[in-house]
Amino acid sequence: MREVSGRLALSPAAPELTERLREIPAEGPNAARRFTQNEEFFFELDRPFDVLPIPIHHPVEKLEPSPHYLDAVGNLIDQTASSLAGALHGLDCAFDPMHASWVFFFGLLAEAERPTLLLVTVDMAYRPLEHEVITRGSNDIAPRYRTNRIYLTVDFVPLRDAETTDGTLRVGMERSISQTWIGETGRGYVTQGIWIDRELNRFFTRLFLPQGARIYPWFPLHARYRCLCHSPLDISASARQNALDTLHDARTIILPRMDEILEELKAQPFSDELPIFQEMRRQVTPHEEWSRIRMRPYLNAQNMKEYVVEAK
Structure with a gap:
């Protein structure tokens, strides 16, 4: 590969x-x-x-x-x-x-x-x-x-x-995520890069998570290869169509606002209180199966x- x-x-x-x-x-x-x-x-x-x-x-x-x-x-x-x-x-x-x-x-x-x-x-x-x-x-x-x-x-x-x-x-x-590197921290030999992939994963997943549900450490919707990807728990052959539908629905909601999401998370860590998150959350139907x-x-x-x- x-x-x-x-x-x-x-x-x-x-x-x-x-x-x-x-x-x-x-x-x-x-x-x-x-x-x-x-x-x-x-x-x-x-x-x-x-x-x-x-x-x-x-x-x-x-x-x-x-x-x-x-x-x-x-x-x-x-x-x-x-x-x-x-x-x-x-x-x-x-x-x-x-x-x-x-x-x-x-x-x-x-x-x-x-x-x-x-x-x-x-x-x-x-x-x-x-x-x-x-x-x-x-x-x-x-x-x-x-x-x-x-x-x-x-x-x-x-x-x-x-x-x-x-x-x-x-x-x-389909690389819909432009850039997740936002800087460096530390000095000399202990300098480390700072990426916002983890913040994106939290944003994408919690956007469709029913209120009060807790599924950490699973992030079904996440950033990888600079794409919005889906990682289901049920990976059987019969569940592939459902996984495709979940990914398609998420992309329909998230991709039109991706640039705004990136700019917001580069400025501050993810929080449920972010205005753009609250606005988008009102527009989505939560995946109730995740709460089970x-x-x-x-x-x-x-x-x-x-x-x-x-x-x-």
Whole structure:
């Protein structure tokens, strides 16, 4: 997967992986959905599975994945796809040498007026505090480890255009967010950039959240790739149309006022009391289904706070 100036090129990593993905049924059991205290989303499976060793680094000029990577992805699909409610049904997978431990499952949801890219990114990186080592690794190869967690992000990304040439899907993302960098803080070696992505995520999500509902750390509407994207909790194949409708409705309300929103959040942090937020909130119909979701906090084995997604 390669991104250049708002355009993505996604090439299938290997024919054998494509065939495996085609065999995944559209429906299936749904594993427990959870978030870490750092807002990372993951599935917790009933049974652990092994992740095969993969190279820690990959030459950025080499676009083809290594045999170790292909074996690990194939093993991941075989052991986990049946527990993910058909989330990978109909998708393909791509490799990005810049992110050697990530797997990009993708699919074009083509509609004449609103083509959309579904991108499911799975992180296979070894996490020392969580994973059980089966075979030790080295400076070049990650260990073989056992886990019952799948860390992933799910994005429905709006597109300007899309075409497939020579087996590669090439898309132009609809980048409606002009700039989120607003400055720097600190001095010398501890200088850090300041972005307003988090403020945008809060604005977009709370705009459609019913009064009094609490769904942190989930931000279903958020800024990514300089686009207004949607990340649903239900990622089954049967729920894709509902996710598309949610994204389309949000874009209809937000995009005409995007420049005003950006200027307001560059001047001050998000608050429910912002005049533009209150004005827009009166114009939208809240997503009542979001109020039926409960994020129950608990402490994991390392005494770190996590959240399990429950229905009220």
